[in-house]
Amino acid sequence: EAGVVQSPRYKIIEKKQPVAFWCNPISGHNTLYWYLQNLGQGPELLIRYENEEAVDDSQLPKDRFSAERLKGVDSTLKIQPAELGDSAVYLCASQGQHTGELFFGEGSRLTVL
Amino acid sequence: DQQVKQNSPSLSVQEGRISILNCDYTNSMFDYFLWYKKYPAEGPTFLISISSIKDKNEDGRFTVFLNKSAKHLSLHIVPSQPGDSAVYFCAASYGNAGNMLTFGGGTRLMVKP
Numbered sequence: 001e002a003g004v005v006q007s008p009r010y011k012i013i014e015k016k017q018p019v020a021f022w023c024n025p026i027s028g029h030n031t032l033y034w035y036l037q038n039l040g041q042g043p044e045l046l047i048r049y050e051n052e053e054a055v056d057d058s059q060l061p062k063d064r065f066s067a068e069r070l071k072g073v074d075s076t077l078k079i080q081p082a083e084l085g086d087s088a089v090y091l092c093a094s095q096g097q098h099t100g101e102l103f104f105g106e107g108s109r110l111t112v113l
Numbered sequence: 114d115q116q117v118k119q120n121s122p123s124l125s126v127q128e129g130r131i132s133i134l135n136c137d138y139t140n141s142m143f144d145y146f147l148w149y150k151k152y153p154a155e156g157p158t159f160l161i162s163i164s165s166i167k168d169k170n171e172d173g174r175f176t177v178f179l180n181k182s183a184k185h186l187s188l189h190i191v192p193s194q195p196g197d198s199a200v201y202f203c204a205a206s207y208g209n210a211g212n213m214l215t216f217g218g219g220t221r222l223m224v225k226p
Contacts, residue, residue, distance in 0.1 A: 004156070006156075033213065035216075040122070040218070040219070041218050041219070042117075042119075042202050042204075042216035042217050042218045042219050043157070043202070043216045044216070045213055045214075045215075048213050056213060091156055091157075093156075101147065101159045101162065102159070102214060103159070104149075104156030104157045104158070105156050106154070106155055106156045107155075107156050
């Protein structure tokens with residue numbers, strides 16, 4: 001069974017440029033998360049989806065960040081415009097209905113110059 | 114307000130000895146706890162979990178202990194192996210499985226041969 005797939009793995013952009021990350025969760029997992037992980041810190045929740053509905057986006061900086069999960073499967077996370085402080089690893093995770101375990105992708109490392 | 118804390122950013126242990134990683138939490142509503150392991154350039158992977166109705170859960174070399182009165186959990190690895198060298202995150206959730214996880218900041222474990 002394929003795990004959570006994220007792309008791109010690495011992205012380097014200049015500040016004020018837009019960037020987008022894509023996530024394909026484990027098949028059948030209805031719950032999808034985007035987490036932000038800064039260097040030396042634990043993952044912090046950005047947004048949580050139940051199918052196509054964003055049920056918790058309170059931590060998402062909505063002035064520059066947006067996310068969507070059309071059709072309740074793949075998801076994209078966009079930053080526009082990117083700032084220097086957005087440099088981090090963006091992790092996607094999915095969760096099955098009957099388990100508390102999250103399965104993470106390898107992450108997308110963003111560097112904003 | 115950090116609800117899940119790992120106060121030791123790093124731990125160094127000799128191969129074959131016991132590794133003990135600690136985690137404290139403040140939210141008494143948490144009733145499900147997990148440990149994740151993360152290698153460089155990879156996403157976190159699930160290691161072991163424990164429900165608040167238990168005080169111990171064991172899986173091979175890994176044992177998690179929960180002290181609800183102290184709001185403290187620990188992960189014991191016996192015997193430690195060099196391949197255990199990674200960053201370990203504890204995480205907590207409430208309301209049974211299917212709810213979002215709150216992560217600690219992580220502890221980097223180094224097992225020396």
